[in-house]
Amino acid sequence: MTRRIPFLLACLFFATALPGRDIERLSILGENYPRVFFFRASESVQNARAYPTQESWEKHFSRLQGIMGKCLEEECLGREVRNPLFFSRFKENHPEKSVLLHFNGNSRDPLYKAESFFPGHWTYRPATMVKGDIPAQEGETTIQVENARDFKVNAGRYRTSNDDIALFGMTKEGKHDWSHCEQVKLISVDYKGHTITVQRGCYGTKPLAFKAGAARAAAHAAEGPWGKNNHLLWYYNYSTHCPRDPEGKTCADRLADDLVEWFSPGGVLAAFDGLEFDVLFNQTHGDTDGDGKNDHGVIDGVNNYGIGVVEFARQLRQRMGDNFIIQGDGALGPGGIRSQRAWGLFNGIESEGFPNLNDWEFRDWSGGLNRHNFWQANARKPVFNYINHKWVEPIKDKPGMHKNPVVPFARHRLSFAGAQFTDAMLCYSFAPKRDKDRLFGVWDEFWQGTDKKLGWLGKPEGPAVHLAAQTPDLLAGQGQGRSLTRRIRGPVTAEATAEGVRITPKDPKAGHTEFSIVNVPTGGTDLLLSVNLTASPMAGYPREMARFTRVGVSGGIIDLMAGTPPETGMRLRGAPEGPRDTAAGASYQNGPRAVGGVTKHTVFTHPPYKGGVGYTYWVREVDVPANAELQFSLGMGEKSPERSDGVWFSVHAAEMDGDYQEIFAANTKKHEWLPQMVSLKGYAGKRIRLKFVADCGPNNNSTTDHAHWGAVRIVKAGTKEDEITQAVQIMTWANDRPFASTFYYRDIRSPRVDVSFSIESPDPVVLTSIQAHAHPDAMVRVFEHGIVLANPSHRPYAFDLATLAPGRSYRRLQGTVNQDPETNNGQPVGPSVTLGERDALFLLRTK
Template sequence: MTAQDNNHSTERPNTSAPLRITRRQLGVASGLAVLGGLVGTTAPTAWAAPSPTLGTPRDLPLFSGGFPRSFFFRSSEVLIGGRGLEYDEWEETFLPLNGIQGKVLQETRSDWVSPDNVVYFNRFKERHPEKAVMLHYNGSGRDPLYGTEGFFAGHWLYRAGTQSTESVGADATVIKVGDTAMFTMRAGRRGDRGDDICITAVGEDGRPDWSVAEQVQLVGIDAAASTITVRRGLFGTSAVTWPAGAYLAPHVVTGPWGPPHLSNLLWSYNFSTRCPTDAAGRNCGDALAEDLAGLFNPGGLLESFDGMEFDVFNFRAIEHTDGGGQPAEDADANGDGQPGGMYVDGVNTYGIGSLEFSQKLRALLPNKVIMGDGQNELNNQRGFGVLGMEAEGFPSLVDREYVDWSSALNRIGFWVTRSDDTAFNYINYKYRGERSADIDYRDLRLNLAASLVLGAGFTFTKRPPRPGHILGPFDELVKGNLNELNWLGAPLADPVHLAERQPDLLTGAGVSWRESMVSKFTGTNMTFTRDLGSGDSPRLVATYHGAAPEPSPEPHFQQFEWGSIDHPGGDLLLVMSATGTPLADYPSTIGRRLYLSAIDAEGNGEQLFTWIDPDAFMARFYFRDLAAGPVHLHFEVEGTEEIVIERLTAHNSADTVYRAFEGGVTFANPSNHDQTFDLASEFPDQGLTRLQGTPDQDPVVNNGQPLGTSLTLPAKDGLIVRRA
């Protein structure tokens, strides 16, 4: 009873299923569409950037050209299946920027992913080789009706199950089990359906035999009778007779992400390094890497694509049940039928396995651009140096007040500095709960300014109005009404954080590390020493001497304090360069979490974040509107390994920042108050002019007028201007 073609039609919770297509069918459709002349007349090319000498994806303007480096997000898929645009109109819609990203496969949803998606995307790349074409792909799991034939049952992640207490005939739908509490009728992110369940044989060693499996779907639980009712032989498997003692395990699932009547639960990949292996000795990460490489390598359906972004690709396993998401800490990671195994002596085997999968895929696709979610340090990826990152929402999906401004800059900046030339990092302008038409142009400008300060790419889920266009783009991305891509060119220098020009409230004590500074650090079971290291520059070394913490899925955090800064009141910017010894039993590249709070005299203060690793990283922590008086610093650092602070300064000013480019300048004001930039001093004899915007966006700001000798930027706003 090995897995069959899991793209075959099967029973579903609702019978109004959308069209399901196999990869073979997609490939045939793609070929026929091109041969049959799906694409008609040549669309206008006024939006094209100068064509580079193309070699690998890294040569494309999106990845190595001038700034802004921008692309259209998943509207590229929606306007095919959701709106049904003819190709010529669709193509013209997506020419204005450096590329597109979207779904062409049905691993997550099929309601607006049709055979036309891959046809349109491939044709777009063929006609416009200077544009980047990227796949959006679910990184945590897949719809069991999509392409699971390359996997075996043990590659999926399950909760611990139970055994049948009676034999089960091939036609039976009611199964007597040892413990009905192992199952739920509230699976998924909406909590509106029963578990998907795998039935397996049990081997002589008492462990599940994942090579012999049937997939079923739970439709009812009778706890009093110790029975469950299921639909049999689903997702490409056959209903067969099972002896008493067969093992039944519920899948760890996410989703569904599409309309309830058109979508399945997604089966979670078991990325754990302890994942069961198939007959070929492959774990889930091996199988998935080979599966994707077959699509992108020569002869594959997505051979022309430049890369992919793994959405919801996490370092911790997450499951959706009872209408919400939570870590799947008790999942059966090693497939032995028992809960747990995800963590061994407190080490996250799922996270390490997800990194190993990324490394395998990178080795198989050395020239493709590969990205993953990196916005949430608690759950998202930590594949620095292997992946690029998407920041979905800036500073986050819910932070419209920019409280976490500096945490977001640190988070993305760390990815940028750790990336090689096959990585791409970008900000996605969106906020949770908003419609695509809800646009605040101050947010847009501040999001874009942050991406330019960081040297990152930019995309959006909003739909900016523009005369004659279905979908924008934003004026700032194309030099207003001049319609010029990558118009800012290359940066001329690093970003300038103006607060750092203000006096250091620590008077250099966090640079020289004199004894009066070092002695103010305190922490339980910790020592703090001044050290010259391997050079002549002093530094602070923080060392933990306590007992080893008990192994736990939640890592131990060192906590220590320093006090205090004599703060005049108002905004405070802390600038810190730090390193950290890698976490024991983890790859050295995954980084450690560091949180820093500044607590004022009234007990107020935010907790801000940065990553640290063995290489020095300059992080900034921006606190707004603190009360006058003493300000105490509170540190929390992941792990018990050594921490080194090379430099720490404090400045009583807003974190206003600008960055100069060949073609213009970007300004950012994340503070709660208007801030003035002295242009005469910063840009002497350099005329700066506002863009001439289009009438349907923000023509009051983008009015085409020269800036003059100063710029007053409103609170929580940004501005991108051109050189005269």
């Protein structure tokens, strides 16, 4: 503490001495591209040995258009000793450069400035009843509980952390008594005897007395620690029903108070231009209303947690005004579905990795473009989206540890091109090797290679162009109006209007709006769809919360993986079937998963295991064609072979007014895909329900029963695999403003495909048009002083520069020796340039 005081006093001096914030002068918001800054490498100023002076640090990090890093200790220790002062001095020395805080928006170290927070401001895991009296005593106490199974030791990111636990009294209504709460740290658990031993009176609380049968224990919902020397972080409770403290404030209110204090004149971060909320989710896990049960922030079917995040964003924007940058993670969860949805309130998003953190294969190329383009069109002005160039893969047998994958330079360039096409800024965690000057490495494309010139591309002369859109429309103009209406199938009504085809689910209680456009012709192995869609706001939600949308294709099959099943459920032994209860451990997830190193579109389920064992199921309805087969693969999790007694997989079929009959059953615990086939000949021409069941194994042991259903589909018997277009889904967003999305599908094998749509909520959508092009999604953007080309396909692609930029000539950058001087060799290029598969190229204009 004695070292920190002088630095904090100095920060306060700079905060009062600096001129007022003015984000309009930031060069990174200017018109010249690329727009680039340093990410969290800049926070290494905490290391006084590496950077003893301001000058020694700025020598590395003043070379681009700004910096972003941690300067508080809500997540990582040691960041507040030097960082606020050095970052503030940086701003004084370089007023045109952006200075942004990186701040955990999901959780906080409870040891960091949490005094104003109230026990109800955090999210908890399910509670268990206290079965023995607890005395008000210091030190360690062993507590008898009803069920100790949920308490964890050697957990967390590095498998070295023990739970933080809250002890509560109970109100007459059966809720946690927030006024009678003690925070404790778990020391050990006796799972057989159902006791926990804890350290009493932690995190600013004092030991209290609790009565058996009138008290509960609940572990904090937590993440991390992010760094082996850091602490577990407690989840904020943003839900609109968050319990209020004695002053009537919610968690969101207290967090906003903190931020306003830190960033206002006289605050320790007054010199900063804004902040980025890392891992700010639209969803949560745990108990948010204090009844001791998981609700995940959803009450009566409404995501009050997600609404609360938007209302927090609204409050912070109102209190900080528009002269302040606010950003949030935009790619959390598959396709970004779990990310905050504060459109119109935040200035933009971070994409941690492009298209995302583990997709250096660029499977989600179109999803990455759609996410950024949608934010570009809907963010608060000035728009500041950025791609943090970063890909990671886990290190085997080292929990929580990751490394950069080995990828060709072409993949890096393709990521950089994505930023230029979507008007996004660029920073990076995946850094190139240092040059001879030993300064922190900078990618050649960021500043014209060895010339080190920022903004070298200049102003864009127009939007990025999808060259596929210049090829014939395979639908020949029939992807709109009444012609489009006739192609739509599914449980919806479709009506041609002046605005487009208005589509509404027939069931007003449907969870999603789902339909297909059938028999779309193809013309090769590549297919680009261009879709113009508008969606009414979700009933009961703020207008800012756009609707998550998936668009998929499949051909030669009936895809049983697309969209949301009409029913998921579970059954415990001795009980009837009922809704799936996540509190019982019954899970259902839909998306790409790898089993034995092979990735398939997968439905992952786990049988219930808390409070009993049984099975989890999901249902599909389908019209069965003649001579049809049900095909799928079964697989188990990586640890299942050694820990599980297997899962009983079974499939049951029923006509719509009939009873289920088992048509398939098998048990496995192998961590590999096992192909299966079931004839549906007896159901030809009928509409049936198919129920897919995953039950715990023959010993009723549900341990690691990680059940995978892969590539579930119906195929005409005898169809060859090379005649099938595998089902692939790509995301976008939709709101009440028209938006054009693109969807690029590789490996098309069938002469026609069906295009499936799945859009959150049953509120109406308007599909203005859809076009289809049999062409790779090659892209180009022309700038004043350069051009950027990108080929996301799996084959080489030739770009006709003479047509794309007539009258101009270009040369390659002169690259640095430690990057890719073979590609960036400084040489002129001719009228045509061929790029290899999944590659991009930045060229400098010479005429």
